[in-house]
Amino acid sequence: MKKRYRTLSVGILMVCGCLATSPAALQAQVHIPGPSGKPIHDKPVTKVVNKQIGEAGNDTGFDMAPETTLEVVQAAVKAIPANLAKANGPFNPTWASIQEHYKVPAWFEGAKFGLFMHWGLYSVPAHQSEWYEKHMYGDPGTIKWHEAHYGPQDKFGYKDFIPLFTQQNFRADEWAALFKASGARFVIPTAQHHDNFAMWDSKVTPYNAKQMGPKQDLIGELCTAVRKVGLKFGVSNHGIENFQFINPPQAMLEKMQAERADLFDPKWEGFYHVADRSDSACKQFLVNWYERNVELIDKYRPDILWFDNGIDQRYLDPLKLQVAAYYYNRAKEWGKQVSISSKKAAFAPEGTNIHTTGSILDFEGRIPSGIRTGEWQVDSKIGSTWGYTKDMTVAGAGKIIATLADVVSKNGTLLLNISPTADGRIPEDQKKTLLEVGQWLSVNGEAIYNTHNWIKFGEDGKTPVIRYTVRGNSLYAIILGEWPKGKILLPALAKTGRLQGAVGTVSLLGKKERLGFNWSEKGLLVNLPVEAPSTYGNVLKISGLTMNGSSWTGSGNPISD
Structure with a gap:
């Protein structure tokens, strides 16, 4: 295929939290063989996406993929x-x-x-x-x-x-x-x-x-x-990101090219992929x-x-x-x-x-x-x-x-x-x-293991933070942050028509004793021991309520509404 000379510079942008070289900034004059065609990047996503579940598409423009064409691929x-x-x-x-x-x-x-x-x-x-x-x-x-x-x-x-x-x-x-x-x-x-x-x-x-x-x-x-x-x-x-990973400044390129040093050392050209970025090299x-x-x-x-x-x-x-x-x-x-x-x-x-x-x-x-x-x-x-x-x-x-x-x-x-x-x-x-x-x-x-989400993932705001998981017929409330000595209220478990079944027992993982509780329209109020069994997070196991089923899908995609 016909070669076109690609030029390099040190213009930079942020990709994945790190500095990366922008193709728009590749304006230096050292002649490095480059691709002969123009990559057709993915079109930007224009529809409204569900950000709550992280819905997104590919970034448009250069994003670590080799800047090549479908024909070369x-x-x-x-x-x-x-x-x-x-x-x-x-x-x-x-x-x-x-x-x-x-x-x-x-x-x-x-x-x-x-x-x-x-x-x-x-x-x-x-x-x-x-x-x-x-x-x-x-x-x-x-x-x-x-x-x-x-x-x-x-x-x-x-x-x-x-x-x-x-x-x-x-x-x-x-x-x-x-x-x-x-x-x-x-x-x-x-x-x-x-x-x-x-x-x-x-x-x-x-x-x-x-x-x-x-x-x-x-x-x-x-x-x-x-x-x-x-x-x-x-x-x-x-590894696919290596092909255009290195983009040195003009003076460095000129010196190395003239001396056939490092990036231009024939023994290491296949390691760096700087000296030749032509279509044939990319292929x-x-x-x-x-x-x-x-x-x-x-x-x-x-x-x-x-x-x-x-x-x-x-x-x-x-x-x-x-x-x-x-x-x-x-x-x-x-x-x-x-x-x-x-x-x-x-x-x-x-x-x-x-x-x-x-x-x-x-x-x-x-x-x-x-x-x-x-x-x-x-x-x-x-x-x-x-x-x-x-x-x-x-x-x-x-x-x-x-x-x-x-x-x-x-x-x-x-x-x-x-x-x-x-x-x-x-x-x-x-x-x-x-x-x-x-x-x-x-x-x-x-x-944690073999669990899935509940109908609500947690309680945020004032400490402690609560995170919920489900395993079988049990609901787990993971208490994170400062231990609330005495009692803790779980508002997500308010005694309303949306919950099926009835709270039967509440226990603390790592402890054999069952805990006292009061279940009302305000939520589940649980009596806690003075000392927490774990330093970093403690888990209440709640039984008796009817739990939602597994969220697993064979495709891995979210369950459709």
């Missing part, structure tokens, strides 16, 4: 090696076929709490964020910081962090034991972040943890250890992205394959449908229930995320303001950054438990992100939080 699909293009099974790479055969895994419905992790090369500098690679080549402050600590980028580039990513203290069995003790039911480590470094033993990319850096199959070791303790194991792949990149996913699928049989924002645009549909069909057919062969998880409307061909097809919807750090039926999750970080940084602050168990209760009361699942270090440790403050969350769940997990 279709050419990449045709170039996929025949032996990898499709696994035997009922799924074909069409929305209709995926919709017909897909069902949310039954194990996910009751899991409610999983662990995510940003684990990669960015933990070596441990500065700024997990987007360090982008910022060390684009953000003036980070450029200077990098030069002061490591030298100029043409002498010490991002690739030079690979030997320093040693993981010498990584012990997969110890990590798995911690994850089990945290109360999590599944684990999703980063197999590859935006920086293009594969954390597994790969045959389709040389830039991997088995051949470089730690010289270990990190994903493989963790997969074995996690499954040994009875947890589900998934992988996240952010090759997309084929390799597909091959990496197939390799992850076949080697580790993940229970969840999680994708970041980069796959959202509609022009990428042919490629992600090919991945979905392959994955789901392979899972049929294995006899496993699996799912892709994606954001926004990436797997919602009609344009909004209430009609997702073949994927569990993920909200990044944002909890819907109201109850959303069906199946969905929120990925939320334990600290101030997703990847490990030296000055990150870490939330205590109380905050995490409150977030978990809020998500579950609205019918969702919490995917809590942790941040391992470059030498293979999970920092002590993160361990402490995880263990305390696990201790809380050992007493109160009955109100």
Whole structure:
């Protein structure tokens, strides 16, 4: 295909809370081969959306997806090696076929709490964020910081962090034991972040943890250890966002290009994807992205394959449908229930995320303001950054438990992100939080696991905050914040015609004694002990009322009115 030269600059905008380069600002003069066509981005959503349940579509314009065209994507699909293009099974790479055969895994419905992790090369500098690679080549402050600590980028580039990513203290069995003790039911480590470094033993990319850096199959070791303790194991792949992740300033580009250094070093061009962003280079990149996913699928049989924002645009549909069909057919062969998880409307061909097809919807750090039926999750970080940084602050168990209760009361699942270090440790403050969350769940997990939403998710306003969940015929009221010594009134349980049945018993999880109560038109007034059994949140179990049924849907989409 005919090449057009794309130009680069350092104009910036905010994407997912981080700095990202805007294509409108790509106005420098260094000649970098760029795509020959103009991407047709998704049209903005113009209909009125239900914000209470987080209904939304894909962002318009550049949002981490490769700036390419449908024709290039279709050419990449045709170039996929025949032996990898499709696994035997009922799924074909069409929305209709995926919709017909897909069902949310039954194990996910009751899991409610999983662990995510940003684990990669960015933990070596441990500065700024997990987007360090982008910022060390684009953000003036980070450029200077990098030069002061490591030298100029043409002498010490991002690739030079690979030997320093040693993981010498990584012990997969110890990590798995911690994850089990945290109360999590599944684990999703980063197999590859935006920086293009594969954390597994790969045959389709040389830039991997088995051949470089730690010289270990990190994903493989963790997969074995996690499954040994009875947890589900998934992988996240952010790799499609690598193609245009780095956008350096003019002077840096000119110098590196002239010297064939770092970003323009022929040995590393396929790692950075800066020197050539032509249609042919993008096609090759997309084929390799597909091959990496197939390799992850076949080697580790993940229970969840999680994708970041980069796959959202509609022009990428042919490629992600090919991945979905392959994955789901392979899972049929294995006899496993699996799912892709994606954001926004990436797997919602009609344009909004209430009609997702073949994927569990993920909200990044944002909890819907109201109850959303069906199946969905929120990925939320334990600290101030997703990847490990030296000055990150870490939330205590109380905050995490409150977030978990809020998500579950609205019918969702919490995917809590942790941040391992470059030498293979999970920092002590993160361990402490995880263990305390696990201790809380050992007493109160009955109100979290295998639950669904009630008719109201909670009581807000003055402390304490209340969150409700349902399991079987029991209603749980999770009391968060300062313990109300003496009595607590639950106005949502007012004795009116909208509630069926009658309150029979009230007890406190962790205590054997039943509690006294008065049920009236004002609500349920419960007598409480002076001392709370738990430091961070306490749960009342209420029986006798007729509970609403499960909000699970096979598609994962909200129940239609």
